[in-house]
Amino acid sequence: MHHIDWRPSKRSTIPLYQQIVQYIKDKITCGEWPIGSQIPPQRELAKAFGVNRSTVITALEELMALGLIEGKTGKGTIVVNNTWSLLTATPPDWNVYVKSGFYKPNQSIVQRINLAENRSDLIHLGKGELSPQLFPLDKWKMVTNLFIQEMDSLGYGEPKGLLVLRQAIHEHLKTLGIHVSPASILIVSGALQALQLISVGLLSKGSTILLEEPSYLFSLQLFQSAGMILSGLPMDQHGLTLKSLSIHGKQRKRNILYVNPSFHNPTGTVMSEDRRKEILGICEKEQLPIIEDNVYGELWIDARPPLPLKARDKHGQVLYLGSLSKTLSPGLRIGWIVGPEPVVDRLADIKMQTDYGTSAISQWIAAEWFKSGLYHEHVESVRSQLKIRRQVAVEALEQHLKGLASWNIPSGGFFIWVKILVQVPMKKVFDQALSQGVLFYPGSIYHPKYNQYLRLSYSYASLAEIRKGIYIIARIIKQCLKQI
Numbered sequence: 001m002h003h004i005d006w007r008p009s010k011r012s013t014i015p016l017y018q019q020i021v022q023y024i025k026d027k028i029t030c031g032e033w034p035i036g037s038q039i040p041p042q043r044e045l046a047k048a049f050g051v052n053r054s055t056v057i058t059a060l061e062e063l064m065a066l067g068l069i070e071g072k073t074g075k076g077t078i079v080v081n082n083t084w085s086l087l088t089a090t091p092p093d094w095n096v097y098v099k100s101g102f103y104k105p106n107q108s109i110v111q112r113i114n115l116a117e118n119r120s121d122l123i124h125l126g127k128g129e130l131s132p133q134l135f136p137l138d139k140w141k142m143v144t145n146l147f148i149q150e151m152d153s154l155g156y157g158e159p160k161g162l163l164v165l166r167q168a169i170h171e172h173l174k175t176l177g178i179h180v181s182p183a184s185i186l187i188v189s190g191a192l193q194a195l196q197l198i199s200v201g202l203l204s205k206g207s208t209i210l211l212e213e214p215s216y217l218f219s220l221q222l223f224q225s226a227g228m229i230l231s232g233l234p235m236d237q238h239g240l241t242l243k244s245l246s247i248h249g250k251q252r253k254r255n256i257l258y259v260n261p262s263f264h265n266p267t268g269t270v271m272s273e274d275r276r277k278e279i280l281g282i283c284e285k286e287q288l289p290i291i292e293d294n295v296y297g298e299l300w301i302d303a304r305p306p307l308p309l310k311a312r313d314k315h316g317q318v319l320y321l322g323s324l325s326k327t328l329s330p331g332l333r334i335g336w337i338v339g340p341e342p343v344v345d346r347l348a349d350i351k352m353q354t355d356y357g358t359s360a361i362s363q364w365i366a367a368e369w370f371k372s373g374l375y376h377e378h379v380e381s382v383r384s385q386l387k388i389r390r391q392v393a394v395e396a397l398e399q400h401l402k403g404l405a406s407w408n409i410p411s412g413g414f415f416i417w418v419k420i421l422v423q424v425p426m427k428k429v430f431d432q433a434l435s436q437g438v439l440f441y442p443g444s445i446y447h448p449k450y451n452q453y454l455r456l457s458y459s460y461a462s463l464a465e466i467r468k469g470i471y472i473i474a475r476i477i478k479q480c481l482k483q484i
Contacts (some may be wrong), residue, residue: 002027002033002037002038002039002040003115004040004045004048004049006023006049007048007049007050008020008023008049008050008051016049016051016055017055017056017058017059017062018059018062020045020049020051020055020056020059021059021062021063024039024059024063024068024069025063025066025068028068028069028079028081028082029082031082031094033079034079034082034093034094034095035079035080035081035082035093035094036078036079036093036094036095037078037079037094037095038075038076038077038078038079039060039069039076039077039078039079041076042056042057042060045060060077067080067081068080068081068082102225103221103225104221104224104225105221106220106221107219107445109427109430109442109444109445110219110445112434113126113439113441113445116434116439117439119439121437122434122437122438122439123437123438123439123461123465123468123469123472124439124457124460124461124465125438125439125440125456125457125458125460125461125465125466125469125470125473126439126440126441126455126456126457127457127459127460127461128265128326128414128415128457128459129325129326129330129414129459129460130326130327130328130329130382130459130460131389131459131460131461131462133462134381134382134385135329136374136378136381139374139377139378142372142374143365143368143369143372143374144365146368146371146372147361147364147365147367147368150164150364150367150368151364153360154360154361155360156356156357157357157358157360157363158357159348159349159351159352159357160182160183160185160186160187160344160345160348161185161186161187161188161336161357161358161363162187162360162363162364162367163182164363164364164367164371165187165334165363165364165366165367165370166182166185166187166336167182168366168367168370168371169182169185169187169322169336169370170182170185171370172370172375173322173338176294176297176298176307176308176311177307177308177311178308178310178311178320178338180338183341183344184338184339184340184341184344185336185337185338185344186336186337186338186339186344186347186348186351187334187335187336187357187358187363188335188336188337188351188358189333189334189335189355189358189359190323190325190330190333190334190335191293191295191321191322191323191325191335192220192222192335193335193351194321194335194336194337195217195222195223195291195321196222197337197347197350197351197354198291198319198337198347199222199223199226199228200226200350201346201347201350202256202343202346202347203223203226203228203254203256204254205226205227205228206227206228206229206254207228207229207254207255207256208228208229208230208231208254208255208256209223209228209229209230209231209255209256209257209258210231210233210245210255210256210257210258210288211230211231211232211233211257211258211259212232212233212235212239212240212258212259212260212264213232213233213234213235213447213449214232214266214267214443214446214447214450214453215230215232215258215260215265215446215447216260216265216266216446217230217258218230218232218445218446218447219445219446232447233245235264235267235269237269237408238269238271238272238274238275239259239261239264239269239270239271239272239275239276239279240259240271240275240279242275242278242279242282245257245279245282245283246282255288256288256289256290256291257279257283257288257289257290257291258290258291258293259271259279259290259291259292259293259309260293260294260296261276261292261294261297261305261306261308261309262294262296262297262300262305262306262308262412262413263296263297263299263300263305263410263411263412263413263414263415264413265296265413265415266415266417266441266443266446266453266455267408267415267417268408268410268411268412268413268415268416268417270305270306270411270412271305271306272306273306273307276306276307276309276312277312279309280309280312280313280317280318283317284315284317289317289318289319290309290317290318290319291318291319291321292308292309292310292318292319292320292321293321294308294310294320294321294322295321295322295323295325295326295335296326296412296413296414297322298327298379299326299327299379299382299383299386299412299413299414300383300411300412301383301386301387301390301410301411301412302411302412303411305411305412308320310338316339316340316343318339319337319338319339319343320337320338320339321335321336321337321338322335322336322338323335323336324366324369326414327375327378327379327382328369328375328378332362332365332366333358333359333362334358334362334363334366383412386412386414386458386459388463389458389459389463389466390409390410390416390458392458392463392466392467393416393456393458393466393470394407394409394416396466396467396470396471397416397418397456397470400470400471400473400474400475401418401470401473401474401477403421404420404421404422404474404477404478405418405419405420405421405477406418406419406421407419414457414458414459414460415455415456415457415458416455416456416458417443417453417455418453418454418455418456419452419453420452420453420454420477422477422481423452423484424477424480424481424484425480426442426443426444426451426452426454427442428480429454429473429476429477429480430442432476432479433472433473433476436472436476437472438469438472438473440454440455440456440457440469440473441454441455441457442454442455443455454473456470
């Protein structure tokens, strides 16, 4: 389905329907809307263009008269020609190619969320990033000045990433109890790229990814597109359960364990210190490698979480993932993998084949954040702000959803995992919330069995928006109850 980010000008002397005709005609002519692709329904077009449905109908009728589109039973309105195909040979059917790629499309609801993420008219109770209100502009200016003074070139960099940044991360990791050399660190463009590199560089088709259930990974198609299997393991209040891991860990062939032990996404759970030790012991015994995703680990509010598994790893068992996307800015696109040197060398080689290295500018800026000490100052400030935001969210939940939902108060991170105690159609709640200006993430994207859950973020929306958004969600749930 096509995404429309344009509207006709009501100030123009050109009639609205003719502006729409030209817009769609341009999309078709330049190949952005290829032959065989479906035109959005009339109601969606009217909403996107901000016009009456009759105006859209007039525009579509003219495009049909030009021979560019055609209504087909069961398929809607389809692009059947473009201006140059009417004069030349038939162009390739790109839809065949689109459907032939090995990378699986996102779940339809995830695609809807991704499109809505950048809408400024929504209250964003789903985003896993810091609010623009927490953007440290003054510190950014200071870091930028330092970067300009320190930078010596912006050419292609080393396969593992800028040495100055790897040295800075090496020092930073010491504060988390992780002692590794810069040679064991690979700079990546965010933790998601780290997972992509692992999927193509270390795992084979048919491998099984053991992971907590629910999990952020279930909302992606990353490993499944590479022919791998996601196998969810149950959790309790202390994290991943040991019995389930022991059973699956014995099936050593082509398994790897993915864990998000600190402020787990989406539940907010913190794996206890004893559980971390026990899981590491089981994995060492069963020779089961671990991917430890610790992107939220520094965002504690009440108490520092236990040391990462990597801090106790004496045998190179753990691949550790870190990132600045949650603590500083996702736009910087800076993350890192820490692991045994042969593994890091292998992944660095693959990364060079895919993008020839993470942005040099981003790497220099990240290095200055660490070296200047401003990064740690910033994170401390973020923690205090998240505490206020969490309190506002919990108070709103207590006021509007008490008795209808249950939740645990997270000790850090961005999210509250909310269980709806009454049986209401959550897809309807999601749809109505979106139509009323609120975006949240339904629990089903993290595993289908969590259909009666939702993940609420308190990190992005303003305090007033958090209150209003939760009120609107509660109102919709109560309205749905009356209709049952």
